[in-house]
Amino acid sequence: MKIAIPADKPDLQAKVGTRLGTSQYLVVIDLKTMAFEAVTSPAVSGQSISGIEVVVLAISKKVNAVLTGYCSPTAEKYLSASGIKVLTGVSGTVSEVVEQYKKGDLLKDMGVEQESESRRTKLDGPTLFHALKASFNQFVNLLPILVGVFLLIGLFNAFVSKELISSLFSGNRTLDTLLGACFGSLFAGNPINSYIIGGELLEYGVSLLAVTAFIVAWVTVGLVQLPAEISALGFRFALVRNAASFLMSIAIAFTTVGVLNFVKGLFL
Amino acid sequence: MNSGKHLGSIWKKRIVRLLVFPAFVLLIYGILFVIMPDRALLAIRSSGKFFLLILMPLSLVFILMVILNLFLKPAHITQFLGKGTGIKGVILSATAGIISMGPIYAWYPMLKTLREKGVDNSLIAVFLGNRAVKPFLLPIMISYFGWTYVLILVVFTIFGSIGVGYCVDVLVKEKTANHLQ
Numbered sequence: 111m112k113i114a115i116p117a118d119k120p121d122l123q124a125k126v127g128t129r130l131g132t133s134q135y136l137v138v139i140d141l142k143t144m145a146f147e148a149v150t151s152p153a154v155s156g157q158s159i160s161g162i163e164v165v166v167l168a169i170s171k172k173v174n175a176v177l178t179g180y181c182s183p184t185a186e187k188y189l190s191a192s193g194i195k196v197l198t199g200v201s202g203t204v205s206e207v208v209e210q211y212k213k214g215d216l217l218k219d220m221g222v223e224q225e226s227e228s229r230r231t232k233l234d235g236p237t238l239f240h241a242l243k244a245s246f247n248q249f250v251n252l253l254p255i256l257v258g259v260f261l262l263i264g265l266f267n268a269f270v271s272k273e274l275i276s277s278l279f280s281g282n283r284t285l286d287t288l289l290g291a292c293f294g295s296l297f298a299g300n301p302i303n304s305y306i307i308g309g310e311l312l313e314y315g316v317s318l319l320a321v322t323a324f325i326v327a328w329v330t331v332g333l334v335q336l337p338a339e340i341s342a343l344g345f346r347f348a349l350v351r352n353a354a355s356f357l358m359s360i361a362i363a364f365t366t367v368g369v370l371n372f373v374k375g376l377f378l
Numbered sequence: 379m380n381s382g383k384h385l386g387s388i389w390k391k392r393i394v395r396l397l398v399f400p401a402f403v404l405l406i407y408g409i410l411f412v413i414m415p416d417r418a419l420l421a422i423r424s425s426g427k428f429f430l431l432i433l434m435p436l437s438l439v440f441i442l443m444v445i446l447n448l449f450l451k452p453a454h455i456t457q458f459l460g461k462g463t464g465i466k467g468v469i470l471s472a473t474a475g476i477i478s479m480g481p482i483y484a485w486y487p488m489l490k491t492l493r494e495k496g497v498d499n500s501l502i503a504v505f506l507g508n509r510a511v512k513p514f515l516l517p518i519m520i521s522y523f524g525w526t527y528v529l530i531l532v533v534f535t536i537f538g539s540i541g542v543g544y545c546v547d548v549l550v551k552e553k554t555a556n557h558l559q
Binding site: 166170237238244245249255260263265268269301302326330335338339344346350351354359370373 | 396404418422426486488493499506526530534538549550
């Protein structure tokens with residue numbers, strides 16, 4: 111059986127961390143052999159600003175229980191849902207807490223087991239509040255760029271003529287689709303912006319083929335985020351995936367529009 | 379304390395990055411209001427009309443976001459991604475891509491870790507390809523292109539991502555094998 115304890119140092123004499131998401135280390139102890147491993151917490155190493163990665167880390171270490179000073183209801187919910195027992199309000203050194211846990215004192219004192227069990231399936235107030243808060247944050251993150259796109263489309267409508275757009279897109283199906291895929295690859299960000307820009311391009315007489323290649327390449331090909339992808343997944347992976355996705359965006363455009371025309375022909 | 383400062387600087391950078399584009403567009407408006415106010419007013423009215431048109435689908439987007447946030451979390455998605463082999467692995471990774479939210483940058487560290495744990499390149503490519511399918515944005519997409527088009531596009535995007543996964547599997551694996559010989 112393995113337990114995980116957040117701590118301020120990478121050893122058994124370290125103090126138990128007050129919060130799961132902000133402690134420097136996560137000490138994982140095998141209760142059978144008392145062998146332990148201290149992992150640097152991802153929430154502190156700067157890779158993420160979310161404590162959810164500590165949850166993922168605990169799950170990946172296949173621990174049976176997490177003992178901590180405090181654990182957010184959301185983190186507790188997902189640990190519990192993964193079959194990991196969560197005991198909060200724990201203090202002292204890591205070795206003291208391990209001894210208490212082995213004796214069974216902590217379980218008796220806190221009675222958290224039953225509480226976690228009851229939270230597992232309930233859609234309660236705090237859960238709804240956290241979902242609303244997360245959605246609000248995601249929406250707020252999306253808004254600045256979206257407002258910028260709204261304003262830009264206004265400028266586009268007032269200053270750019272259909273003739274200008276027509277001169278960019280030649281009317282040649284293959285070339286226009288290629289151009290759409292190129293534009294989509296250059297831009298990045300939330301796909302909602304690609305739908306809005308794509309919809310406006312259609313209004314300006316750009317073909318559905320070019321618009322489809324544009325919105326597919328917008329998400330699947332990322333020249334802007336290529337350095338980040340290379341650093342995370344390797345040069346060859348990033349290059350092959352982006353090149354294949356670019357070609358696939360063109361193929362998807364042709365098949366989608368082809369099938370759409372076929373379906374329309376059947377029913378109209 | 380240090381982690382607090384670190385998080386603060388991450389948030390500052392993120393906010394600055396988010397505001398650069400709208401600030402730049404506002405600057406263009408500012409210049410236009412000085413040199414050609416009539417056209418600038420026309421542009422702002424056009425933006426307003428456009429915003430009203432999109433308000434309803436945008437509200438639906440928020441509702442769908444809340445529903446997805448209620449039932450799905452990154453920890454769940456990681457459980458799908460890279461699990462299973464063959465068709466099952468592809469289906470689970472595609473599902474993880476479809477239900478994943480947030481900017482791609484947030485996912486790279488997790489993808490790197492999963493890859494180091496032995497998750498196939500092809501499954502990671504399938505995951506990234508399926509991020510193009512966004513259930514919570516479907517109302518906006520349907521309002522622009524119609525549900526028939528959206529349905530067909532979603533199906534082909536999923537199949538396309540599997541095709542990309544296959545290419546990555548063959549080409550990246552081949553290189554690794556050559557390198558080892």
